[in-house]
Amino acid sequence: MSLESRELSELKSKIGRDPTSTELQIVAAEWSEHCSYKSSKKHLKMLPMTGPLVINEKGYDSGVLDVGGGYVVTAHIESHNHPSAVEPYGGAATGVGGVVRDILSAGTRPIAIFDGLRFGNIEKDKQARWLFKNAVTGVADYGNCLGIPTIGGEVEFDECYQNYALVDVACVGFGKKENLIKNHAKKGDVVVLLGGSTGRDGIGGSQFASDSLESEDRSAVQIPDPFIEKLIIDAILEARNEKLIHALKDLGGGGLSCAISETADALDIGIEMDVDKVHTRESDMRPDEIMVSESQERMLIITNKTKLKKLQDICKKFRIGCSVIGSVKFDNKVHVKKGKKTFANLSADIVANATLLDLPSKKPEYLKTITQEKKFKPITDYSKTMMKFLASPNIASKIWVYSQYDHEVGIRTVIKPGGDASVLRLDNGKYLSVKIDGNPKQCYINPREGAIGCFEEACRNVVCTGAKPIGMLDHLQFGSPKDPEIFWTFLESLKGLTDFAKDFKIPCIGGKVSLYNETPAGPIKPTPLIGILGLIDKKPLVHQKITKGDYLVMIGNTKDELGGSEYFEYIHKFIGGTCPTVDFSESKKNMKSVLEIIKQELPKSVHDCSKGGLAVAVSELCMIDQIGCKVSLDTVPGAKLPVDRILFSESHSRYLVTIEKKNIKKLENILKKNKVSFKTVGIFGGEKIQFSNGAKSIIDLRVDKAQKTWLNSLRDLVLHG
Amino acid sequence: MATFSVHVTIENKPGISDPEGETILNDLVLKGTHKIVSKIKTAKMLKFTIEEKDKKTAKIKVQEICDELRIYNPMVSKVTIDVFDA
Numbered sequence: 001m002s003l004e005s006r007e008l009s010e011l012k013s014k015i016g017r018d019p020t021s022t023e024l025q026i027v028a029a030e031w032s033e034h035c036s037y038k039s040s041k042k043h044l045k046m047l048p049m050t051g052p053l054v055i056n057e058k059g060y061d062s063g064v065l066d067v068g069g070g071y072v073v074t075a076h077i078e079s080h081n082h083p084s085a086v087e088p089y090g091g092a093a094t095g096v097g098g099v100v101r102d103i104l105s106a107g108t109r110p111i112a113i114f115d116g117l118r119f120g121n122i123e124k125d126k127q128a129r130w131l132f133k134n135a136v137t138g139v140a141d142y143g144n145c146l147g148i149p150t151i152g153g154e155v156e157f158d159e160c161y162q163n164y165a166l167v168d169v170a171c172v173g174f175g176k177k178e179n180l181i182k183n184h185a186k187k188g189d190v191v192v193l194l195g196g197s198t199g200r201d202g203i204g205g206s207q208f209a210s211d212s213l214e215s216e217d218r219s220a221v222q223i224p225d226p227f228i229e230k231l232i233i234d235a236i237l238e239a240r241n242e243k244l245i246h247a248l249k250d251l252g253g254g255g256l257s258c259a260i261s262e263t264a265d266a267l268d269i270g271i272e273m274d275v276d277k278v279h280t281r282e283s284d285m286r287p288d289e290i291m292v293s294e295s296q297e298r299m300l301i302i303t304n305k306t307k308l309k310k311l312q313d314i315c316k317k318f319r320i321g322c323s324v325i326g327s328v329k330f331d332n333k334v335h336v337k338k339g340k341k342t343f344a345n346l347s348a349d350i351v352a353n354a355t356l357l358d359l360p361s362k363k364p365e366y367l368k369t370i371t372q373e374k375k376f377k378p379i380t381d382y383s384k385t386m387m388k389f390l391a392s393p394n395i396a397s398k399i400w401v402y403s404q405y406d407h408e409v410g411i412r413t414v415i416k417p418g419g420d421a422s423v424l425r426l427d428n429g430k431y432l433s434v435k436i437d438g439n440p441k442q443c444y445i446n447p448r449e450g451a452i453g454c455f456e457e458a459c460r461n462v463v464c465t466g467a468k469p470i471g472m473l474d475h476l477q478f479g480s481p482k483d484p485e486i487f488w489t490f491l492e493s494l495k496g497l498t499d500f501a502k503d504f505k506i507p508c509i510g511g512k513v514s515l516y517n518e519t520p521a522g523p524i525k526p527t528p529l530i531g532i533l534g535l536i537d538k539k540p541l542v543h544q545k546i547t548k549g550d551y552l553v554m555i556g557n558t559k560d561e562l563g564g565s566e567y568f569e570y571i572h573k574f575i576g577g578t579c580p581t582v583d584f585s586e587s588k589k590n591m592k593s594v595l596e597i598i599k600q601e602l603p604k605s606v607h608d609c610s611k612g613g614l615a616v617a618v619s620e621l622c623m624i625d626q627i628g629c630k631v632s633l634d635t636v637p638g639a640k641l642p643v644d645r646i647l648f649s650e651s652h653s654r655y656l657v658t659i660e661k662k663n664i665k666k667l668e669n670i671l672k673k674n675k676v677s678f679k680t681v682g683i684f685g686g687e688k689i690q691f692s693n694g695a696k697s698i699i700d701l702r703v704d705k706a707q708k709t710w711l712n713s714l715r716d717l718v719l720h721g
Numbered sequence: 722m723a724t725f726s727v728h729v730t731i732e733n734k735p736g737i738s739d740p741e742g743e744t745i746l747n748d749l750v751l752k753g754t755h756k757i758v759s760k761i762k763t764a765k766m767l768k769f770t771i772e773e774k775d776k777k778t779a780k781i782k783v784q785e786i787c788d789e790l791r792i793y794n795p796m797v798s799k800v801t802i803d804v805f806d807a
Contacts, residue, residue: 086796130791200736221796223733225740281738295738 003028007354014350022336022343025288027351029254030261033515036354039481040513043491046498051507053470059183059266061102061250062173063509065471067535069428072180074173076102077436077473077531078252079514083222084138084167088131092117092138092167093224094296099171100146101250101299104233107181107240108173111412112424113143114436115153116475116529117401118166122157122393122717131165132157133718138224139169140404145226146233150405151413151422151434157393158440164519168475170436170531174426179240183247185269185302189328192311193256194235195320196228196297198290199281228297231318236299244311247302257291257351259300260326261334264348267302272335273326275343287343291336302328364485370445370576371563377572379644382691382699385571386615390706391713392570395612397623400715414540418624420461420608421532423540431536433467439611440525442564442650443493446579450564451493451528455500456582456652457610458532463591464606464655466541466598467534472501474511474530479523481515489526490515497528503584506532544604546625546658552682553667556590556654557638558614560645566612567648580651586677587653593674594655600670602663609654615647615699617656618682619689623707628686633693637677643693658684722772724807725779731793731800732764739763767792776804 003011003024011019011027019027033039050056055064055072062076080095096113103110117135120128132155143150148171201222239245247267251259256278264271275287281295303311308324315322329335334351336344379385389395402417414431415423421435437458443450459469474497479486501508517524562568563577597603609617614636622629633646641649659667664680671678689706691699733739739762746761769786773779780802787793793800 087794089794090797196738199738201738221734221737223738223740223797225738227740227744282736 003031007031010355015346020344022288022291023346025292026257026261026344029257029292030351031354032254035254035258037513038354039357039359039515040490042356042358043494044513046494047508048498048501049508051505054507054509057180057182059247059249059263061105063471063473064106064180065509065533066177067426067428067430070177071426071428072108072175072177073432073533074103074106074108075170075471075473075531075533076510077168077170077475078102078512079166079168079475079477081166081477081514081517084135084165085131087221088134088165089138090222090224092135093142093226094222095167095169096139096142097224097226097229097296098250098252099169100148100229103171103173104236105181105248105250105299106173107179107248108175109237110148110171110233111174111410112172112434113148113150114170114434114531115139115150116166116168116436116438117153117155118161118527119157120162120164121159125162127163128157129718129721135165135167136401136404142224142226144406146230147409149407149409149413151407151424152417153436154438155398155401156438156440158525160440160525162519162521164517164524166477166517166527168529170473172432172434181240181245181248183267185246185267185328186304187328187330189246189302189304190308190324191271191273191326191328192301192303192308192322193278193325194299194301194315194322195232196225196295197279197281197321198293198295198298200285200289200293201295222294222296225297228320231320232297232299235314235318235320238314239311242310244303244307245301246304249300251298251300253294255292255294261348261351263300264332264334265352268332270329270331270333270335270348271326272329272337274337274339276338277323277325279321279323287336287338359481359487360484361488361491362484363488371578373577374574383701386699386701387706387709389571389612389616390619390710392566393714393717394566394570395616396714397711398714399711400718415465415542419543420464421467421534423465423536431467431540433462433465433534433536433540434531435461436529436531437461438527438529439564440527441569442579443528444525445563445576447489447492447526448496449579449581450526451496452500452582453580453652454528454530455497456587457608458530459591460608460655462532462534463594464541464608465534465536466595467536468595469504469506469532469534471509471533472506472530474508474528475514476511477514477517477524477527477529479516479518483523486523493526493528504588541598541603541606546604546621546627546684548627548685549661550604550684551659551661551664551680552618552629552631552684553657553659553678554637554654554681555594555657555671555676555678556586557651557677558636558641558646558649558654559638559651560641560649561651562645562649565648565650567644582652589674589676590653590655593671593676597657597667597670600666602659602667604658604660607656609656610650613648613650615691619706621656621658622689622703623710626703626707627684628688628690628703629682629684630690630692631682633691633698635679635681637679643698647691722774725771725773725776726805726807727769727771727779727783728803728805729767729769729783729787729800730764731798732762733797734799737797770807780804
């Protein structure tokens with residue numbers, strides 16, 4: 001762990017002397033990319049972060065939204081990519097732990113977990129299979145032990161993650177507005193470290209996350225202990241109810257160093273602490289090690305001396321460690337002592353605020369030619385292609401993954417994983433719909449439009465449940481920002497997200513930037529991940545079983561934009577083409593119309609049309625309800641296109657509405673009134689998924705056969721190679 | 722060729738936490754009267770029965786098998802291999 005020489009001289013000039021070794025460690029942790037966001041922070045400010053529902057308080061690690069009736073929802077997203085790439089089980093599990101504590105630190109109870117997982121080609125690569133299998137088990141074991149349902153997410157495979165893993169975890173919390181922790185501190189307050197003991201595990205984690213993964217750092221592995229985390233949740237919530245907490249902070253990357261300096265800086269106070277008071281796992285730990293250890297399941301609390309006794313009683317009841325490690329001062333200093341001897345004494349402001357960089361950016365060379373399409377071999381048997389497609393890892397059902405997660409514990413889950421967005425019941429009579437989405441294949445081809453696409457897709461998913469998007473989480477994952485071409489893709493994605501967020505008035509309530517995601521084969525594709533929270537005032541649209549004679553109506557135009565589509569990449573092994581673009585006004589119109597028809601209770605279900613295009617979206621509806629469907633491709637809204645383009649285009653703003661015949665007139669009236677592009681494209685019935693173009697049959701599949709392949713292929717691939 | 726019993730002990734590296742061991746210590750052993758116990762570490766042991774020409778080759782072979790099949794993760798675990806005559 002080290003500072004760059006430029007940073008070292010900067011530190012020296014700021015403090016006017018040579019730093020001690022402990023000070024060096026503290027600053028190196030806090031000034032790492034992971035903790036300081038030094039490359040990205042300047043630019044992140046462009047995102048709109050305020051809105052009528054957003055509650056901003058100092059020192060929050062999560063975003064807070066007022067959902068009415070005196071209740072708030074909190075949300076945060078984190079990644080644990082580097083640790084998961086070397087130890088997928090522990091890395092993924094501790095990733096869940098970290099984001100859960102971020103939610104807890106606002107004083108809200110974590111009520112749902114989401115995971116976005118990305119790995120290399122699991123069809124060919126044994127390492128990718130090993131990473132995938134263990135990361136899923138890690139998320140499942142940790143979330144299930146905590147009694148928090150894991151209700152949604154996504155899984156994707158791409159060659160660019162070879163020997164690597166992107167493990168993103170989002171968490172949603174819920175609580176009363178009056179119970180939010182209003183971070184503050186008074187003179188004489190004490191600083192308490194609560195939770196697991198501090199050990200040598202995970203030393204240098206945040207530094208490690210900011211380096212590329214060329215050398216394997218052995219000490220940075222963290223061991224999950226969900227049972228302590230569960231006790232911490234209950235203890236903190238009890239202390240919150242007793243009003244014992246003045247300020248609360250999760251210990252994440254950078255350990256005590258970051259927690260102490262960020263708390264001091266945010267609250268404009270000083271903290272004096274003694275490393276001898278920290279409960280450690282081993283007796284011979286050096287002050288430097290104690291300060292930067294990233295041992296899991298720890299929280300920092302500021303309280304006063306009278307409340308301390310009660311807090312200690314609560315900790316005793318839950319049998320979790322609790323040590324008073326220091327006190328609040330008013331000199332704005334981070335003062336670390338061991339007994340009487342001082343090991344570090346720095347201004348919190350200097351430690352917590354690394355100098356922000358303004359890195360150069362340059363449009364990548366590869367983008368000049370990326371839109372050129374090559375000539376493909378014509379497909380002779382679409383039914384066969386379709387079966388291959390349904391078995392492909394990115395299209396196949398992810399039931400093997402989410403069936404390992406307890407997604408009902410807590411009895412809030414109204415719409416379970418496996419559909420579009422998942423929906424939770426809130427105590428104020430409303431419902432919360434949440435979805436996370438990413439699309440590195442499209443973001444590689446067009447970082448701006450790709451990122452907007454992820455945003456719109458996540459919005460579409462919550463809209464399908466009848467929810468209005470109220471907040472966004474962004475997680476921007478890129479390679480090394482020191483490469484101007486990579487940094488350009490970062491900026492483009494960010495600008496795209498900003499434009500969409502402003503236009504749709506969806507505030508960004510939290511996020512994370514993860515840079516230096518590099519594998520031995522090079523940087524990963526740009527992978528922004530977007531989480532959307534949607535609110536349903538009355539009742540969500542719960543999928544009703546499709547029966548014979550129901551109509552399939554398609555909303556939105558299908559366009560010739562197959563760049564980054566599964567069809568190009570999986571079937572034709574081609575990376576390139578035109579990335580789908582979101583037309584903001586069409587998108588808004590379609591969203592509004594879908595919400596209106598759901599409000600009128602017209603559709604039986606609304607399904608988003610995205611990965612794999614229309615062919616996959618229709619097949620999913622058929623396979624889930626085990627019913628056939630006849631679709632006429634010549635009726636699909638949009639310009640006249642070749643058959644394969646209509647089937648597999650991943651154009652945005654498209655929805656598939658299933659509706660009973662008797663409601664079709666009302667639906668048409670609403671859609672016509674809103675000037676939405678739509679058509680009835682199919683009718684359900686029989687036992688076959690059939691696509692035809694005019695009189696010509698294109699795809700003809702038996703539903704039961706397709707369903708078997710779609711449901712089982714991912715599991716078979718993971719378990720049997 | 723002879724038959725050997727090869728014991729592979731897989732435990733968390735020193736310094737890495739061992740929640741299972743700590744739980745057994747705190748919630749079981751120390752709850753009784755066994756105050757003389759100060760630490761418990763958990764491990765997983767695999768016992769291979771293997772045909773090889775000598776102890777050294779048996780040990781190397783088992784190590785290879787464990788590495789190849791990812792029976793443990795070298796990032797997290799410390800592995801001790803002991804060979805016995807079967």
